[in-house]
Amino acid sequence: DCISGGRLIAGFPVGTPMDTTYAYGTNPSQLRDRYYEAHDLVLRAWTEKETFAFNGRYNQQRYVNIWPRPIQQPHPPIWIxxxxxxxxxxxxxxxxxxxxxxxxxxxxxxxxxxxxxxxxxxxxxxxxxxxxxxxxxxxxxxxxxxxxxxxxxxxxxxxxxxxxxxxxRFAGPPGYVxxxxxxxxxxxxxxxxxxxxxxxxxxxxxxxxxxxxxxxxxxxxxxxxxxxxxxxxxxxxxxxxxxxxxxxxxxxxxxxxxxxxxxxxxxxxxxxxxxxxxxxxxxxFAEWENRWWPQPMERRQRATLPAFTPATAAE
Incomplete structure (x- = not known):
């Protein structure tokens, strides 16, 4: 969000059992609960101004204090x-x-x-x-x-x-759906x-x-x-x-x-x-308001990056 000047859309997929269950060994019946808890941790990290402790069932963090903070406030739009x-x-x-x-x-x-x-x-x-x-x-x-x-x-x-x-065999283990x-x-x-x-x-x-x-x-x-x-x-x-x-x-x-x-x-x-x-x-759909679209900084507020010049082999 910071690199793009506030143009991030945050996607939060539950994920497939091929990675979460078979690659990482996670119980498929726990995936959704783990997902909700991880979402709550990320959202609090984005929005809370002070350092906080997070003591969840699956995630325990003594100090949470992210830096830099998102440009978009209170947080980037979230798509599921x-x-x-x-x-x-x-x-x-x-x-x-x-x-x-x-x-x-x-x-x-x-x-x-x-x-x-x-x-x-x-x-x-x-x-x-x-x-x-x-x-x-x-x-x-x-x-x-x-x-x-x-x-x-x-x-x-x-x-x-x-x-x-x-x-x-890897598409839908018991408990995933x-x-x-x-x-x-x-x-x-x-x-x-x-x-x-x-x-x-x-x-x-x-x-x-x-x-x-x-x-x-x-x-x-x-x-x-x-x-x-x-x-x-x-x-x-x-x-x-x-x-x-x-x-x-x-x-x-x-x-x-x-x-x-x-x-x-x-x-x-x-x-x-x-x-x-x-x-x-x-x-x-011009008659509807899109409340889920990024709200970027004005272009004049964004940092100006120098032109990229590849280094020569001698350098």
Whole structure:
């Protein structure tokens, strides 16, 4: 936050069991309690002006007194990444944080999760401010749709064919998914069955490993299922507008580099999006206040860094 002049967004993910449980040996049933306690420690460190002692169940610190302190006060905006846990929705609402649905599978498969999120917000008496929610979407922009397909087919098929492998044994150890979330998933499946419908694509509460088994891996399937939004600037504007309004999300987190995409293509994709897509999306949700966006220092208040000059070998 200090280095950027107050432009930090702090993400607080619970984490996957692949690192927390299998690499670090943490009991999966304790992960959420540990997460809440660690969050409380970080938040107190950011906001308390005096040195304090922290005596939690999992963390004990005799003296806590961070320096430097965050530029943004009382603290940087906090976004909570998740994949559909009921507890995460409720906690994000209670703490007034942004819930960010992180999915590589596109907005078409995200509709049930986000529908559940907004139903839970209504039950808790929260408004439908779209900036309460974020969504991650893979995007590829080019001057024409055909050019976009030519540029991004290789990276997309590489990404969905080779980069998302998760062994089912490591995806969901007992205790990692809470009872409430399992119940919600079962009830959702029962409701779908009762209506005589078939869920398209992976179930929203399926593990990463299960999702991987049912992924489309060819470009046609990837595009048709909405995993990647590709096309001309106007095509991408139309699809992202549909995404934002359908899911009611104001915080779009776009993956402009994916798979084996080169640096030059990544820069081209990002620049074209910034110049020809982003300006047309800015008016979306203008009637709502975004209370979860960074509040940076004015540019004149920021430190001026000297130009970087690489040292020569002789020096």
């Amino acid at each position: 990444p998740g994949a559909g846990s009921v507890e995460t929705w409720r906690w994000a609402a209670e703490m007034d944080y942004v819930f960010c649905y992180l999915s590589y599978y596109g907005y078409k498969m995200a509709q049930n999760v986000m529908k559940g999120f907004w139903e839970e917000m209504a039950r808790l008496g929260k408004d439908r401010n779209p900036y309460r929610a974020g969504f991650a979407q893979v995007v590829g922009v080019a001057e024409t749709r055909q050019q976009a397909l030519d540029l991004y087919t290789g990276p997309a098929e590489y990404f969905y064919g080779r980069c998302l492998h998760v062994d089912v 809470t009872e409430a979330t399992q119940r919600a998933g079962i009830e959702s499946q029962i409701k779908i069955a009762a209506q005589g419908k078939t869920a398209s694509g992976p179930a929203t509460n399926a593990s990463s490993a299960q999702k991987m088994q049912s992924l489309a891996r060819d470009m046609k399937g990837i595009v048709d299922n909405g995993y990647v939004i590709v096309g001309s600037p106007d095509d991408v504007v139309e699809q992202l507008r549909e995404l934002a309004t359908t899911l009611n999300v104001g915080q779009l987190m776009l993956l402009m580099q994916f798979g084996n995409m080169s640096k030059d293509v990544t820069k081209y994709n990002t620049r074209l999006f910034a110049e020809k897509v982003m300006p047309k999306l800015k008016p979306l």
